[in-house]
Amino acid sequence: MxxxxxxxxxxxxxxxxxxxxxxxxxxxxxxxxxxxxxxxxxxxxxxxxxxxxxxxxxxxxxxxxxxxxxxxxxxxxxxxxxxxxxxxxxxxxxxxxxxxxxxxxxxxxxxxxxxxxxxxxxxxxxxxxxxxxxxxxxxxxxxxxxxxxxxxxxxDDIGLPLWVHHGSSISHGSNALAPSEIWPAVAARHAGVELRNLGLGGSALVDPFLARVIRDAPADYISVKLGINVVNLDAMRLRAFIPAVHGFLDTIRDGHPEAPLLLISPLFCAIHEETPGPGAIDPVSIGTDQVRFIATGTPGDVTLGRLTLQVIRRELRSLADRRAADKNLHYLDGTALYGPTDAAELPLPDDLHPGPEAHQRIGTRFAEYAFTGAGAFAR
CATH class of the missing domain: 2.60.120.260 (Galactose-binding domain-like)
Structure with missing residues (x-):
């Protein structure tokens, strides 16, 4: 058939x-x-x-x-x-x-x-x-x-709660072993929920059309992981980024005024922690066993609103605090899912994307954080 x-x-x-x-x-x-x-x-x-x-x-x-x-x-x-x-x-x-x-x-x-x-x-x-x-x-x-x-x-007629997630290539599954081993799939299977994954490699750029897609999608829980693509494409300065995130969240709220909404900042990524983008493939790694990525900005340069991952985490936390009237909006620092200690134990194979073991760890941690106890989606 x-x-x-x-x-x-x-x-x-x-x-x-x-x-x-x-x-x-x-x-x-x-x-x-x-x-x-x-x-x-x-x-x-x-x-x-x-x-x-x-x-x-x-x-x-x-x-x-x-x-x-x-x-x-x-x-x-x-x-x-x-x-x-x-x-x-x-x-x-x-x-x-x-x-x-x-x-x-x-x-x-x-x-x-x-x-x-x-x-x-x-x-x-x-x-x-x-x-x-x-x-x-x-x-x-x-x-x-x-x-x-x-x-x-x-x-199948089993009606599971629906989790809609948007993120970058890490959410898409780069370097994961298999489709059920990407971190959102690991989390969904742990939590017993239905997943709609809007992780899009190189394309988590606070695009208004993505917010409208999420606004119009059925969803019991929503998470958006923003920042890394904005940095490694050098797509915005701080003045444009923060209003864009506000608008992104506002559009989602137009369709889901009460749904639990989790804003996630970037995971740890050493090349972009203090160095703006754009990112690029390291040319000396082409033709080797492992292609690697580099940041081509100037380390420490955040003048004129240039963005690094540390800047984005600070600003997203502040943004969430300023939206405190929305009791169903939650913030998660991405380094709680994969931080410097994890990077030392399970290094990013290409300096940008987690490997298979790290996908498992991130997915398990997310499920435990979001779907259990007092987590954003536990209610």
Whole structure:
């Protein structure tokens, strides 16, 4: 059978293609209003997106057609598809085939190589009804072609609380092992909530259209993690950043006046703690086993309102304090999730994004902070 759109969770919509359907995390109007190449590439990667259903089948197959971006001299691991059966990981499948778009970082030239579809199989499910949750790759675009099973497939009717999260490439899942191991997925599974992940690599820039997307989305809990992309794109000065964040939160509140709303400042990242952007790929690391990032600003230079992570944390805390009348607005310093001590123990592999163990730690800490005790989402 074709994959029915109602089985796909964590999306804005699906696009019909000659092969099947392609999940999109942002709606058509955003993609038409601002067709930025980076944004379009990131929103089409289904980070946090799952195909969810119930069945009595013993064998299920999902046929997909992946498309990945590769870089000359900076090959990255392939994406995965994770299949959970009744809450337990049943299959972790490494993608093969699919289309390849290769980018030469030195020249900007691209080359396209077509490939074949990929089939993910889960077999040997015991007798009885099962809830299957198929996590799509967080780092490759996929078209969903066919869902096969040896028994009927039915939409899942379990109504879990819905958490909408927006953030940068770290929330998107950069350097995570697999789609269910990105930190928002780890947190959602710990907390037992439904995730809609609006983590968008390189694109958490306090964009008004993202605030409108969140405003219009169903949500029981909302979190926004802002700052790192503003610094490493050198996108704003302090005078523009603070009013933009106020406006971002105001727009969300237009649609969710009472929902718990958590504002998160950046995680620890040594290259940008005291050094403004823009950030860049370290050219000497191209062609090595690990591409690394650098900050190209002047260390300590915060004149004329230049932004560093330390400045942003200070200002976001102050901003939250000034919005104290909003009793459902909460602030979390990102270094409580990953701070200097964590960086010494679990260094950022590329000096910008956490590795797999750190994603686990961040997700677990967030779940414990936000969803338990007196946490922002515990009510």
């Amino acid at each position: 074709h994959v029915l759109p109602e089985l796909v969770h964590g999306i804005a919509e699906v696009e019909a293609t000659p092969r099947g359907i392609r999940p999109h995390r942002l709606p058509t109007w955003v993609r038409e209003q601002f067709p930025d190449g980076q944004l379009l590439s990131m929103e089409s990667q289904p980070s946090g997106v799952r195909v969810v259903f119930q069945t009595t089948a013993s064998t299920v197959e999902l046929v997909t057609h992946p498309t990945r971006i590769a870089y000359v001299g900076a090959e990255r691991p392939r994406g995965h598809i994770d299949v959970y059966a009744d809450g337990a990981l049943a299959v972790r499948d490494v993608l093969t085939g699919g289309d390849r778009i290769e980018v030469d970082l030195a020249t900007g030239q691209t080359a396209f190589t077509p490939g074949q579809a990929h089939t993910t199989t889960v077999a040997g499910l015991p007798t009885g009804r099962h809830r299957l949750e198929i996590w799509l790759p967080h780092n490759e675009t996929v078209e969903l072609i066919e869902l096969r099973a040896d028994a009927p497939i039915e939409p």
